[in-house]
Amino acid sequence: MATARLPDLNFEAMSAEEVLRWAAEEFGDGLCLTCSWQRQSSVLIHMLSELELDVDIVELDTMVLFPETYETRDRLVERYGLELTSFRPIDPPDRLWETKPDECCHIRKVEPLERALAGYDAWITGIRREQSPSRSGARRVEWSERYGVWKIQPLVDWNAKRVEAYVHVNEIPYNPLHDVGYPSIGCIPCTRPVKAGEGERAGRWAGSEKLECGIHINAPLIKESDD
Numbered sequence: 001m002a003t004a005r006l007p008d009l010n011f012e013a014m015s016a017e018e019v020l021r022w023a024a025e026e027f028g029d030g031l032c033l034t035c036s037w038q039r040q041s042s043v044l045i046h047m048l049s050e051l052e053l054d055v056d057i058v059e060l061d062t063m064v065l066f067p068e069t070y071e072t073r074d075r076l077v078e079r080y081g082l083e084l085t086s087f088r089p090i091d092p093p094d095r096l097w098e099t100k101p102d103e104c105c106h107i108r109k110v111e112p113l114e115r116a117l118a119g120y121d122a123w124i125t126g127i128r129r130e131q132s133p134s135r136s137g138a139r140r141v142e143w144s145e146r147y148g149v150w151k152i153q154p155l156v157d158w159n160a161k162r163v164e165a166y167v168h169v170n171e172i173p174y175n176p177l178h179d180v181g182y183p184s185i186g187c188i189p190c191t192r193p194v195k196a197g198e199g200e201r202a203g204r205w206a207g208s209e210k211l212e213c214g215i216h217i218n219a220p221l222i223k224e225s226d227d
């Protein structure tokens with residue numbers, strides 16, 4: 001049901017669980033959850049399990065993730081009996097992150113995501129408004145012109161403490177790097193721990209102007225013809 005029209009519902013007033021239940025009913029097999037194996041992935045996988053919603057789980061594996069990230073994935077797979085579909089980059093050039101990080105993100109993240117979403121009408125993501133200025137305008141449900149899917153963002157109004165508490169109270173496996181200074185976890189070459197007082201995503205592409213890998217913004221960071 002790829003369409004830019006939806007029922008006139010007050011999505012912003014819905015809880016995370018309510019919007020997940022609604023999306024599963026509305027989109028059926030056309031709904032997927034993408035995972036980067038940060039705390040938000042842990043929360044959403046647990047919620048889907050508690051709600052007994054059978055939603056496809058899609059892994060975007062850049063092939064340069066931390067060992068702790070892969071171990072977290074494996075623990076969640078075992079605990080919840082997940083059947084993952086993994087999407088990986090095709091022939092990624094080595095160390096491209098050093099010279100052309102936007103192009104590297106396109107090859108390792110954006111293009112695999114485009115392949116992943118090709119079969120779906122709606123996409124559940126774990127992004128939250130407080131994560132960065134570039135995410136402050138995110139809605140709980142919004143149309144992505146770029147990918148031609150609905151984005152379902154159940155945790156959009158959650159803060160980091162609420163995510164942490166939910167994981168703790170429900171004893172959900174989570175990425176242990178969160179406990180040693182990594183509030184946000186991406187690829188090894190582009191992620192460092194944050195210092196006291198720094199923002200949640202300050203450890204991502206630190207020392208550069210880059211804020212996003214490009215999958216959650218409407219305009220591509222690079223054009224296909226860029227050299």
Ligand code: SF4
Nearest residue numbers: 097104105108187190
């Ligand atoms: S985060 Fe870094 S290593 Fe990962 S895809 Fe982007 S530039 Fe490449």
